[in-house]
Amino acid sequence: MSRVPLARRRVLAAGAAAAVVVAFDPVGLGWVTRAQADAGTGGLAVPDLDGELVTDAAALAEAAEDYGQIAHRRPRAVLRPGSVRDIVEIVRFANRNGLSVAVRGQAHSVFGQAQAPAGVVIDSRTLxxxxxxxxxxxxxxxxxxxxxxxxxxxxxxxxxxxxxxxxxxxxxxxxxxxxxxxxxxxxxxxxxxxxxxxxxxxxxxxxxxxxxxxxxxxxxxxxxxxxxxxxxxxxxxxxxxETTARVYRLSYPDLGSFTAAQRTALADGRFSYLEGQVVPGEGGWDFVLEGVVYFTPPNAPDDARVVRGLPAPAATEIAELPYFAWLDRITALVEQLRALKLPNPWLNLFLPDDATDRYVAGLLSRLAPADVNGPILLYPVPRGRLTRPLVAVPDSPVVFLLSILRAVAPDEATVRRLLADNRAEYERARALGAKQYPIGAIPTRPADWPSHYGAQYPRARHAKAIFDPRGVLAPEQGVFG
CATH class of the missing domain: 3.30.465.10 (Uridine Diphospho-n-acetylenolpyruvylglucosamine Reductase; domain 3)
Incomplete structure (x- = not known):
């Protein structure tokens, strides 16, 4: 692998110099190595960097994939920055030379959002x-x-x-x-x-x-x-x-009782953590409220008081974990799934409270359990806690997150079908006032984004014009065309 720290390129042995990127050819849209430069090939000098600019096939292939295993768009180079200054230099270089730039962290995106076709991917793992x-x-x-x-x-x-x-x-x-x-x-x-x-x-x-x-x-x-x-x-x-997490899993046989229990728990704040899942059951779907109370002994919660006033569940499970173990509970599982490199055509939506039960019931009637193969999350958050203007959520006092986090066989026809299903579900939900949570795999169009941002869209366009006037950043999000 040709990993050459550019700050040290002047002291490289002659045998290694052929792999060093020293310039960019704006006509051929390629990188010029030291050997090519010595042979008289022109190009625009790449700035000296504290880290390394990588153009080998393995690095480009890694930057062209993510957790979702659906989009595979190769950049022309990967920057492994050794300093913040490196990022400044590369972004300025991209502006001067018409390149796009994207940042790749742990590559947990599922639809190529952190890719930069024919551009530069910044690998943030080195900072x-x-x-x-x-x-x-x-x-x-x-x-x-x-x-x-x-x-x-x-x-x-x-x-x-x-x-x-x-x-x-x-x-x-x-x-x-x-x-x-x-x-x-x-x-x-x-x-x-x-x-x-x-x-x-x-x-x-x-x-x-x-x-x-x-x-x-x-x-x-x-x-x-x-x-x-x-x-x-x-x-x-x-x-x-706190030191301890007491976990309450309350199982409900129907959607209405499940979301009613969640709304009650949200309103009175009885849980430190409130989520829920929809799981395949016999002949249909079951619903599990997952609530957690964090505490430090001897101040343990009263279990009877914690569940009092909620619709009666069909079953209750109570478990206890150290706080860190609870936070870290799925890391090993996710890493095992990552290694399988299965496509992940996720659907992620924010639903308005008054449409949640109706929309989710319809979705579940259309959804084949065989097309899930992963958790379906459904849980509420209070709209008043969400303060960032460019995080688009429905205009509703309570917003439900719906996430279908499926992993499927690497079959192109199946992936295409599920992407089309995601698009159709997005359109159905949007008609009810929903927004997408843009971490999933919903094929979008330029016309979607003004609707997505609503009254905040002029603010988004103004910020783009001020802070990224040449439009070099994050091209695969597709927000501005």
Whole structure:
């Protein structure tokens, strides 16, 4: 593999020089090696970097795939930055030379959202340092995973207030899309728990932003789908961590009782964490409310009080785990599934409360259990906790997340059919006031995005014009054509 740190290229032995990228050919749209440059091939000099620019086949192939295994679009180069300065230099270089740029963290996207066909992919895994951890906040590089962070904070009695169910996501990637989990019922999305950011705008400017400094940029970047800037560092909220998680799984035979129980639990805040799943049952579907109470002994919850006032479940299971073990409960499973490289045509929607039961009942009548092969999540969050203007959700006091996280056999016809089904379901849901949570595999069209953002669309277009005027960032999201 030709991995050559550009900052050290002048001291390479002559035998290695043939693999070194030293320039870009804007006519042939290719990279010029040291050997080619010495032979007289022209090109535009690539800036000196602290990290490495990689063009070998293995690196390009890796950057052309993700967890979803559906989209495979190769870049022309991969940057493994050794510093934030490298990102500034490459984004500026891309602006001068008409290249696109995307950031790839843990590659957990499922529809090519972090790819950059014929452009440059920035691999954020090489910028992954936890800079500080203290009461109230942690400062982290964008390539740090949430698992890295909770491993560092929980032993100190601290935790992020919200965690995604799978912790192996990069912090920068999660903050670019929103980030949701069971504790969103109390604390909003992960983007609602950020105090400050350092970003490189699409124009190549390194900027610190927060609610008090460069607020327009701060609001655009959080949940902005990578359209306006590359997140390089974040200051995220930490709160005191309890030591124990008591998990309540309440099974319901029908959708109405299940969502009624969720609405009651959401309204009175009895759970620290509130989610739910739809699972195949005998002759239909079963519904499981999953609620968790975090505590530190001896202050254990009263089980009878916790479930009091909810519709009577058909079955109740109560389990107890250490807090960290609960947060980390599915990491091993996800990594096993990742290794299988199965297509993941996920459907992710935010539904308005008053349409949720009607839409989900119809969806389940159309959905074949054989087409699922993964969890179906359905749970509510209060709209008032969601504060970021470019995270589009229905105008409803309560919003339900619906996620069909399926993995299917690598059959092209099946994947095409399920993508078409996702599009049809999106259109049905949108007619009822729903929005997509744009982490899934819904084929979109340019005309979808003004509807998606609604009254915030002019704000999104203005931010794009100001912060990424040449449109170099995150091309595969398709937000601006």
């Amino acid at each position: 992954a340092e936890i800079r500080s951890v203290g009461p109230g906040a942690a400062v982290v590089d964008a390539g740090v995973t949430w698992l890295d962070l909770v491993r560092a904070t929980v032993p100190r009695g601290l935790t992020p207030p919200v965690a995604t169910d799978y912790l192996g996501l990069s912090i920068g990637g999660t903050l670019s899309v929103g980030g949701i989990g069971g504790a969103s019922s109390r604390h909003g999305l992960l983007v609602d728990t950020v105090l400050a950011l350092e970003v490189v705008t699409g124009a190549g400017e390194l900027v610190r932003c927060s609610p008090r400094a460069n607020r327009e940029l701060f609001d655009a970047v959080l949940g902005g789908l990578g359209q306006y800037a590359v997140i390089v560092r974040a200051t995220v909220v930490l709160v005191p961590a």
